[in-house]
Amino acid sequence: MSSNYITDSHGIRRYLVTINVNGIDYTRVIKANVLLANFLREELDLTGTKKGCEIGDCGSCTVLLNDKPVNSCLVLALECDGMSVTTVEGLATTSSLDIIQEKFLEFGAIQCGYCSAGMIMSAKALLMKNPKPTEEEVRKGISGNLCRCTGYINIIKAILSASGQEVPN
Amino acid sequence: MGEEEGTVYPKANTVYDHMRPETHQYTQIGKSKPRIDGVAKATGAGKYCGDMKFPNMLYGKLLGSPHAHAKILSIDTSEAEKIPGVMKVITHKDVPDLKYGISPARWDENVLCVNKALFVGDKVAAVACVDEETCYKALKAIKVEYEVLPAVLDYQTAMNEDQPQIHEEYERNINTEIHHKFGDPDKAFAEAYLVRTDHFQGQRTYQCPIEPHSAISIWKDNKLTVYSSTQSVHYFQYYIAREFGLKMGDVRVIRPLVGGGFGGKLEPTGLEFCGAVLSKLTGRPVKMFYDRYEMFQHNRGRHQGVYDISTAVDKDGKILGVRTNFVLDGGAYTSLGIATAYYSGGLLPLTYDFDHYQFDLMRMYTNLPACGAQRGHGAPQPKYAFESHLDNVAEELGLDPVEFRKRNARQPYTNTCNGMGIQTCRLSEALDKIEILTDWKKKRTPGGLPKGRGIGMATGSFVTGAGYPIYRNDYPSSSAMIRINEDGTSATLYTNAIDIGQGSDTVLCQMAAEAMGYRYEQMKIVTGDTEIAPLDFGAYSSRQTAYCGWACKRAGEEIKAKILETAGFMLHLPPEDLLCVDNKIWSMSRPKVKPITFEEVAKKYFIIKGPLVGTGVYTVPRLGGYHKGAPVATSPCYSFCTQAAEVEVDEETGEIKIIHAWDVHDAGQIINPALMKGQVHGAFGMGYSETVSEQVIFNDKGKILNGDLAGYRLITALDMPSFTNDTIPSNDEPATPWGLKEIGEGSNNPTMGAVRNAIYNAIGVNVPILPMSYENIWRAIQRKKAEDAQKTG
Numbered sequence: 023m024s025s026n027y028i029t030d031s032h033g034i035r036r037y038l039v040t041i042n043v044n045g046i047d048y049t050r051v052i053k054a055n056v057l058l059a060n061f062l063r064e065e066l067d068l069t070g071t072k073k074g075c076e077i078g079d080c081g082s083c084t085v086l087l088n089d090k091p092v093n094s095c096l097v098l099a100l101e102c103d104g105m106s107v108t109t110v111e112g113l114a115t116t117s118s119l120d121i122i123q124e125k126f127l128e129f130g131a132i133q134c135g136y137c138s139a140g141m142i143m144s145a146k147a148l149l150m151k152n153p154k155p156t157e158e159e160v161r162k163g164i165s166g167n168l169c170r171c172t173g174y175i176n177i178i179k180a181i182l183s184a185s186g187q188e189v190p191n
Numbered sequence: 192m193g194e195e196e197g198t199v200y201p202k203a204n205t206v207y208d209h210m211r212p213e214t215h216q217y218t219q220i221g222k223s224k225p226r227i228d229g230v231a232k233a234t235g236a237g238k239y240c241g242d243m244k245f246p247n248m249l250y251g252k253l254l255g256s257p258h259a260h261a262k263i264l265s266i267d268t269s270e271a272e273k274i275p276g277v278m279k280v281i282t283h284k285d286v287p288d289l290k291y292g293i294s295p296a297r298w299d300e301n302v303l304c305v306n307k308a309l310f311v312g313d314k315v316a317a318v319a320c321v322d323e324e325t326c327y328k329a330l331k332a333i334k335v336e337y338e339v340l341p342a343v344l345d346y347q348t349a350m351n352e353d354q355p356q357i358h359e360e361y362e363r364n365i366n367t368e369i370h371h372k373f374g375d376p377d378k379a380f381a382e383a384y385l386v387r388t389d390h391f392q393g394q395r396t397y398q399c400p401i402e403p404h405s406a407i408s409i410w411k412d413n414k415l416t417v418y419s420s421t422q423s424v425h426y427f428q429y430y431i432a433r434e435f436g437l438k439m440g441d442v443r444v445i446r447p448l449v450g451g452g453f454g455g456k457l458e459p460t461g462l463e464f465c466g467a468v469l470s471k472l473t474g475r476p477v478k479m480f481y482d483r484y485e486m487f488q489h490n491r492g493r494h495q496g497v498y499d500i501s502t503a504v505d506k507d508g509k510i511l512g513v514r515t516n517f518v519l520d521g522g523a524y525t526s527l528g529i530a531t532a533y534y535s536g537g538l539l540p541l542t543y544d545f546d547h548y549q550f551d552l553m554r555m556y557t558n559l560p561a562c563g564a565q566r567g568h569g570a571p572q573p574k575y576a577f578e579s580h581l582d583n584v585a586e587e588l589g590l591d592p593v594e595f596r597k598r599n600a601r602q603p604y605t606n607t608c609n610g611m612g613i614q615t616c617r618l619s620e621a622l623d624k625i626e627i628l629t630d631w632k633k634k635r636t637p638g639g640l641p642k643g644r645g646i647g648m649a650t651g652s653f654v655t656g657a658g659y660p661i662y663r664n665d666y667p668s669s670s671a672m673i674r675i676n677e678d679g680t681s682a683t684l685y686t687n688a689i690d691i692g693q694g695s696d697t698v699l700c701q702m703a704a705e706a707m708g709y710r711y712e713q714m715k716i717v718t719g720d721t722e723i724a725p726l727d728f729g730a731y732s733s734r735q736t737a738y739c740g741w742a743c744k745r746a747g748e749e750i751k752a753k754i755l756e757t758a759g760f761m762l763h764l765p766p767e768d769l770l771c772v773d774n775k776i777w778s779m780s781r782p783k784v785k786p787i788t789f790e791e792v793a794k795k796y797f798i799i800k801g802p803l804v805g806t807g808v809y810t811v812p813r814l815g816g817y818h819k820g821a822p823v824a825t826s827p828c829y830s831f832c833t834q835a836a837e838v839e840v841d842e843e844t845g846e847i848k849i850i851h852a853w854d855v856h857d858a859g860q861i862i863n864p865a866l867m868k869g870q871v872h873g874a875f876g877m878g879y880s881e882t883v884s885e886q887v888i889f890n891d892k893g894k895i896l897n898g899d900l901a902g903y904r905l906i907t908a909l910d911m912p913s914f915t916n917d918t919i920p921s922n923d924e925p926a927t928p929w930g931l932k933e934i935g936e937g938s939n940n941p942t943m944g945a946v947r948n949a950i951y952n953a954i955g956v957n958v959p960i961l962p963m964s965y966e967n968i969w970r971a972i973q974r975k976k977a978e979d980a981q982k983t984g
Contacts, residue, residue: 055324069242070235072450074401075483079900082401110235123233127225130865133873134692135232136239136402136450161908168900170401170451171692172869173876174908191865 039103043068044112054100058092059083061099062109070110070139074168081167084140084147085109091147093166110139113146122146122184129180129191133171141167145181154185211770211777211786218773219705220698220929223865227697227716228448228690239448240405240420241480248407249278251469251479252326253461254316254333255488256308259342259558259893260355263304263335266316271332276325278473280333282316286468287434291459293662297366297525299358300561302434302464308337309357309523310558311894312488317465319477342558344893346520347497349555357523357556366521367532367554369820373608374547376503379512383503387584390499391576392960395520395887397492398565399905400691402450404489405480408466415470416443417463421719422452423729424687426661427459428721434464439721446719452691453877454564455491457661457731458526487887487898491526491563494519494554496535498576503547508590510599512547515539517573519562521554526563528554530823534569537824538940539577540607541652542618542831543599548608558893564731566877567653567939575882575961578649578944582951591635592948593626596650601831610816611825614926617857617919618650618831624855625833628915634837635952643842644850647948648835653937655927656734658814658825667810668734670725671742673703673750675803679793682707682750683715685724688739693935694866695735701862702740702928706747707805708754708771709789725806733933736862737828738809740928745807753803758792827926830937831857834875836912838949845969847883847950849912859932860922868916871938875914878942880906886962 026038028051040049043066050065059076062068062085071094074082078096085094086108094107113120122145125131132138141164148155148163155163160181161174169177183189212218231237268280286302304315318329341355348354349364357364380386407418415437421427424444432442449456462479470477481489496519503511515536521528536550567574585595601607603616625648626632633639634646660668671686684703690696700714717724727739751771758776759766762784770777776792778784796803815825837850854871861867884904888896897903922930943961950963958971 063242067244068235069238072239072402073241074403074450075900077483077899077901079483080401110233114234119230119233126233127229130223130226130869132226132229132232133694133869134400134402134451135228135237135448136400136692138232139235142233165907165909168401168905168907170399170453170877170905171873173872173874173914174911175872175914176869178908 037100039100041099041102042106044108052099054098056099057095058085058097058099058102058107059094062094068109068111072136072139074136081144082137082140084143084167086143086147089150091144110142113142122149122181125180125184129176129183131172131177131180137167137169141169141177145184148181149185154187157182212772217705219701219711220862221860223863224697224701224711226694227700227714237448239402239450240407240418241403243407243418243447245407245409245476248476248478249319249321249469249473250323250326251317251319251466251477252330253314253465254330255312256304256315257311258308258337258339259311259344260340260357261308261337262340263306263308263315264338265336267334268316270334271318271329274325274328274332276321277318277329278321279319279469280316280329281465281468281472285472286464289434291430291434292525293527293529297529300524302461310560312485312560313523314461317461317469319469319473342893343556344558344889346555346557347518349557350553357558361556364556365553366525366556367529369532369536369550369552371536371550371609371818374512376512376514376547376549379547380503380514383511384506385587386501386503387587388499388501389580389583390497390959391579392497393495393572393575394961395493395495396565396881396885397487397490397887397903398453398455399903400451400453400455403481403483403486404456404460404462405478406462406466407476407478408463408470409476410467410471414441414443415467416445417467418445418447419463420449420456421446422449422457422689422691422731423661424689424719424721425726425728426457427463429662430459431463431467435467443722446689449689449691452730453566454568454731456691457564458491460489483900484898487895487903488560490522490560493565493572494521494528494531494562494569496520496572498573500576500580502580502584504584504588508588508595508598510543510545513539513545514549515551515573517552519552519554520557520559522557522559522561524561526561528562531562531564531569533820533823535573537609537820538570538652539573540609541611541829542601542650544601544605545599546608559889566874567936568732570653570940571878571943574651574940575943575947578941579947582647582948593622593631593648597622610821612814613829615859615921615924616829616831617921620919621831621833621855621857624917624919625835625853628853628855628917629835643953644837644839645949645951645953646835646837647945647950647952648833649941649944649948651832651834651937651940652829653933653940654732654824654826655737655828655830655933656811656826657732658811658827659822661728661731666726667808669727669738669742670806670808671739671746672725673707673746673805675750675793677794677797679790681713681715682709683717684743685717686727686739686742687719687721687724687729688727688735689719689730691730693730693870694863695730695739697866698736698862699739699743703743703747706744707750708773710774733936736931736933737927740931741809742807744928745809746805749805749807750803753796753805754789754792757796758787761787761792761795828924828932830932830934832937832941834941834945836945836949838946838953840950840953840968842954842972845965845972847965847968849879851915852912853915854938855917855919856934856938857919857921857932858934859924859927860929861918862931867934870934871916872914874935874938875942876906876911878939879946882943882946882961883963
């Protein structure tokens with residue numbers, strides 16, 4: 023955690039942090055209570071990471087922190103000093119989508135799209151750890167991500183297919 | 192399902208006509224085209240209202256009442272105004288006192304409470320500050336002096352003489368009272384072979400879209416622009432203009448991407464009204480938003496109710512008549528609840544044919560958050576009660592539930608006893624099919640399923656669009672405009688139909704492309720901006736695919752006529768001889784004429800005549816009966832479906848596991864099979880979730896105890912069963928473009944009944960209360976065991 027801070031005229035400390043987001047180091051001066059979700063959305067304008075509840079229930083703000091999935095609304099940006107974060111914006115390259123994104127499109131796994139970023143990041147974390155998950159493992163892997171539109175069925179299929187397994191569409 | 196097969200080209204030995212598509216084959220609809228907004232959503236590039244920012248923008252929050260029912264004696268904002276970064280604090284003195292709501296007879300809500308607060312969270316004041324953190328400091332510093340009044344928290348006793356009155360104009364807290372009688376129910380019941388009565392009780396549920404509500408208001412130079420997470424830009428434009436005495440033309444409402452609505456984002460809220468005032472007073476853009484708890488407080492979700500239903504049948508199991516008596520908890524305001532009330536009983540005669548029907552209802556005011564239109568609007572809980580009741584009736588008759596329903600199933604080209612005209616209907620076929628798909632007969636034979644398992648089913652139906660507009664006006668129901676790019680390489684569809692996730696942008700583009708003879712892949716769409724796109728009333732009552740579909744079809748056909756005229760000029764052939772399909776124009780009589788592309792013709796048109804534009808409009812014909820409330824539940828077309836669920840119940844714990852579910856839909860011509868299946872999955876999931884786990888719980892002071900997504904239990908990926916989708920294919924529905932039908936809400940209509948009937952089949956115990964949580968099931972089993980022990984002991 024950063025020990026570099028300045029104290030403003032109201033006596034509030036502002037810390038110097040450097041967080042690597044999607045491969046780029048960003049250095050910012052922030053208050054201690056800034057959530058990682060807000061750091062990404064407000065400081066970096068990376069609004070692909072969504073906020074649905076801000077208390078860790080819905081999973082919409084899931085990002086990878088040092089390759090592990092976290093609810094970015096439950097993590098202070100200050101804690102991430104020197105760490106690396108991957109958001110949904112970091113998955114696709116300019117020429118191609120991540121296989122999970124492709125499969126989400128192919129299998130109709132996206133409706134309103136508000137849970138999609140978090141869902142895709144949880145799927146990414148799952149497949150990084152377990153490249154050939156069973157259906158039950160996929161269900162568990164995204165059980166922290168709430169979706170109100172799809173009934174999860176096409177999301178589960180998309181993730182299984184992204185892992186290279188045969189799935190009837 | 193067979194709709195996705197490619198074009199079959201006939202063999203021929205001439206030059207081009209072997210490549211010419213068949214005139215009867217569709218190239219753009221009936222295909223699982225990818226969502227037009229899919230990539231933006233998958234990559235995080237798409238912007239929802241809460242993602243947007245404007246230079247110099249302020250942040251705003253509403254202050255809610257801490258009491259369920261209280262007089263407001265005074266509001267002191269002076270301390271809050273002193274906090275650095277607080278730009279403005281407003282109370283009822285700063286906002287118009289014109290009440291709003293769905294209909295003039297029920298305008299009962301103020302922008303900010305004037306004399307009384309009517310539920311915990313009722314809006315009392317609002318602040319605009321430089322950042323969100325300062326807003327919370329400001330809210331804490333506002334001093335409101337209340338005189339706490341006794342509150343009405345139980346809707347079932349809200350009409351009693353000893354209860355406090357919530358609204359001056361509504362005695363005994365009765366917001367809406369309905370007494371409908373069709374045919375001669377008394378006679379039907381007197382002549383019946385069997386009469387059975389059941390009592391069921393529903394619960395409060397909330398839509399819970401994953402995206403919280405958000406609005407950004409910019410009031411500048413006498414013009415108000417509002418970005419909002421809305422299901423209807425037109426309805427917002429109308430009510431916002433009315434509230435502030437502005438011309439509708441000076442109010443621009445824009446919908447960024449919307450993260451789910453399900454009925455909860457259909458009405459303007461304090462976010463738009465107070466945001467507008469705060470923007471006017473500060474001269475800066477103001478973003479206002481609800482957090483998750485505030486969403487639960489704002490609510491507008493499902494009404495809970497008690498449902499008494501009696502059915503009279505003859506000895507063959509023919510339903511002679513039905514009597515219903517419902518009491519609904521409306522909460523503190525009408526919201527859209529007057530329509531909910533009429534829908535509650537109005538839709539019940541859809542799936543079964545009976546001539547005698549009595550429908551009595553009271554919608555009560557209570558000091559709880561206002562209820563409104565949640566997916567299926569008013570119908571799902573009464574339908575749950577009716578379908579559960581019908582299984583009880585079938586059991587008493589010794590009839591199989593599917594057989595009982597077959598004997599009473601709605602037939603095509605009939606009228607319901609309450610005046611709804613049905614055109615096509617394939618409910619009987621859907622009943623036959625679900626019986627086969629589920630292996631029903633075997634599973635319902637004693638011993639057909641292992642102990643603890645059960646299978647149940649129910650029927651569903653819904654309006655394909657409300658027969659009357661959401662507020663009284665004489666505008667058409669929908670309109671659309673298509674403009675072709677100058678070089679013909681793309682076409683932009685403009686309409687204010689609203690995509691809230693259901694996929695309307697995609698299917699409307701498919702339909703427009705089909706009508707034009709163009710390609711979906713070349714379509715662009717502009718929706719949800721009252722200054723750019725023409726009127727559509729928006730996403731409610733499952734209306735857009737049909738209504739806006741007509742408008743898109745007509746706009747597309749106008750373009751196609753212009754293209755064919757120009758192509759005829761270019762090819763020296765009469766336009767009548769030309770076929771325009773999938774971006775190509777063919778001569779039907781002259782096989783050696785080389786086909787030309789839509790693109791080159793469109794470019795030629797622009798060079799000769801200027802912009803190539805087509806417009807289309809659709810107005811619902813006059814529908815329905817003449818009794819009070821007759822307009823609600825009328826529609827030009829109804830969808831029908833059957834659903835079944837197989838469950839396993841652990842009798843020791845009450846734990847339910849759902850093994851598999853089936854849906855068979857009479858949805859006419861399917862425009863996009865993948866989107867259609869997704870809608871059914873989501874509707875079933877939502878219905879299942881409502882059946883077994885969802886309930887908003889209050890303490891004895893009217894405060895929500897579980898206003899978060901941990902305490903309010905939505906199903907997760909672990910709870911959803913595997914699923915079978917099927918359809919009864921058709922395209923002969925005359926009232927809709929291409930013979931399509933709605934899908935989004937009818938597929939939620941049978942779910943709770945089907946799941947309840949499966950649970951009953953598994954445990955043989957009636958659990959007449961929602962949610963059928965593990966605890967409620969366990970308690971019902973214990974009660975039954977105790978009763979059985981008493982009987983035998």
